[in-house]
Amino acid sequence: MNNASMNQASINQASTNKPMIELKNVTKAYPAKAEQDNGGLIRALDGIALAIARGEWVAMMGPSGSGKSTLINLIGCLDRPTSGEIWLDGENVAGISTNDLNRVRAEKIGFVFQQFHMIPYLTAVENVMLAQYFHSMTDEKEALEALDRVGLKDRAYHLPSQLSGGEQQRVCIARALINDPKIVLADEPTGNLDAANEEIVLRLLRELHRQGRTIVMVTHDPVVARLADRRIELHHGKIANQEVFFMQDEEQFDEILEELFVLQEHGEIAESDHMEVHGALPVSIALEKLQGMDLVTTRPHPPESHNHKTFVNPCHDALKPAGVSIGDGALIVELTPRGLKRAEDIIRRHRLAERLFTDSLAMDSETEIEQQACKFEHILSSEATDKICTFLNHPKTCPHGSPIPPGPCCGRATGTARSPVAISRQR
Numbered sequence: 169m170n171n172a173s174m175n176q177a178s179i180n181q182a183s184t185n186k187p188m189i190e191l192k193n194v195t196k197a198y199p200a201k202a203e204q205d206n207g208g209l210i211r212a213l214d215g216i217a218l219a220i221a222r223g224e225w226v227a228m229m230g231p232s233g234s235g236k237s238t239l240i241n242l243i244g245c246l247d248r249p250t251s252g253e254i255w256l257d258g259e260n261v262a263g264i265s266t267n268d269l270n271r272v273r274a275e276k277i278g279f280v281f282q283q284f285h286m287i288p289y290l291t292a293v294e295n296v297m298l299a300q301y302f303h304s305m306t307d308e309k310e311a312l313e314a315l316d317r318v319g320l321k322d323r324a325y326h327l328p329s330q331l332s333g334g335e336q337q338r339v340c341i342a343r344a345l346i347n348d349p350k351i352v353l354a355d356e357p358t359g360n361l362d363a364a365n366e367e368i369v370l371r372l373l374r375e376l377h378r379q380g381r382t383i384v385m386v387t388h389d390p391v392v393a394r395l396a397d398r399r400i401e402l403h404h405g406k407i408a409n410q411e412v413f414f415m416q417d418e419e420q421f422d423e424i425l426e427e428l429f430v431l432q433e434h435g436e437i438a439e440s441d442h443m444e445v446h447g448a449l450p451v452s453i454a455l456e457k458l459q460g461m462d463l464v465t466t467r468p469h470p471p472e473s474h475n476h477k478t479f480v481n482p483c484h485d486a487l488k489p490a491g492v493s494i495g496d497g498a499l500i501v502e503l504t505p506r507g508l509k510r511a512e513d514i515i516r517r518h519r520l521a522e523r524l525f526t527d528s529l530a531m532d533s534e535t536e537i538e539q540q541a542c543k544f545e546h547i548l549s550s551e552a553t554d555k556i557c558t559f560l561n562h563p564k565t566c567p568h569g570s571p572i573p574p575g576p577c578c579g580r581a582t583g584t585a586r587s588p589v590a591i592s593r594q595r
């Protein structure tokens with residue numbers, strides 16, 4: 169009863185815009201190995217500061233021994249930090265008693281481990297019921313429903329040895345969900361699975377994400393990590409990179425910056441709902457990330473409606489259809505000075521590549537030129553770009569007549585291509 173009233177108090181305290189998980193200066197030190205016996209300490213985690221929003225899906229990456237499992241275990245209330253604070257849903261769990269740790273874990277946390285940790289002589293449904301027992305009361309009907317949700321109703325009375333790895337992992341997910349946890353912690357959940365089962369488990373994780381649960385997932389696999397909203401890398405117990413982007417994400421960011429540049433170049437206003445950029449991330453999420461990197465800003469669409477005129481994006485041979493837009497909640501997206509600089513670099517690489525393929529290499533398939541230029545725009549180093557520019561004698565326009573932003577090699581005298589801002593101001 170005491171615990172229950174405490175829980176309610178802590179839930180009421182938790183304001184919804186506070187992070188679901190927040191670590192403040194968290195250190196976890198273990199005594200160094202006995203044979204070294206020099207009284208030294210291994211800092212498995214070293215001054216970690218990290219906030220994870222409600223409903224966010226974070227992937228933890230980093231080499232073996234970097235502290236990922238230690239971090240998961242601390243967030244999961246399986247262990248306590250040496251120093252620092254760990255706030256879960258508005259409650260600091262760093263210094264609480266073992267009983268309270270167990271209570272918070274039972275209430276808020278669901279675990280999915282790489283090693284399935286199933287009791288070998290209990291059936292699937294009994295393994296789930298064991299979790300119910302630790303949480304509150306066993307209920308076979310509810311346990312069967314949990315197995316049904318992961319597609320395993322017909323395996324309920326099998327022993328772990330009679331289940332495939334993927335099926336065992338799904339039992340573990342059913343077990344993790346028995347307390348309807350707000351936080352799901354997964355330590356290499358697909359580490360031991362074949363491709364087909366990996367897909368099933370990832371689909372389940374995505375479902376949990378859609379339900380609004382907060383997910384922290386350790387993985388070595390960049391493809392799996394890309395499903396998360398954010399990737400964090402640990403190195404020697406420290407956060408090495410708040411955000412690790414992959415090549416595909418970077419390319420999508422480039423595509424968006426390029427589209428913003430071309431829209432500005434044509435005097436058009438860029439709106440989040442009208443952008444057609446293909447990539448792994450939904451455009452709205454990619455825009456949020458670009459905002460976080462100080463490459464774009466957004467503001468609400470003004471209430472007045474206005475027209476968009478039709479134009480062809482010569483770089484991507486794509487028609488932007490005309491249309492009317494009204495202030496219906498869309499966001500207007502603009503490049504920041506940094507974003508404009510990066511967009512100019514991309515456009516410059518693309519248009520120089522087109523020149524190179526057309527003029528110097530005499531390629532004549534428009535499609536082929538486009539496809540290759542789209543690849544070059546992401547990969548050319550600034551050195552190679554300047555070499556190509558110099559080789560082509562600093563051309564001012566692409567073969568379609570669009571201006572090529574000048575680079576450092578062009579010099580003041582030759583750098584006459586105008587920025588899209590200057591062009592749109594003239595209109």
Ligand code: ADP
Pocket residue numbers: 198199210211212230231232233234235236237238239
């Ligand atoms: P990861 O999951 O990234 O591979 P871990 O969190 O398991 O890394 O380990 C981080 C570091 O802490 C390693 O150097 C490991 O040897 C050490 N470590 C982890 N758990 C213990 C423990 N219980 N006792 C002593 N050292 C530990």
Ligand code: MG
Pocket residue numbers: 236237238
């Ligand atoms: Mg580990």
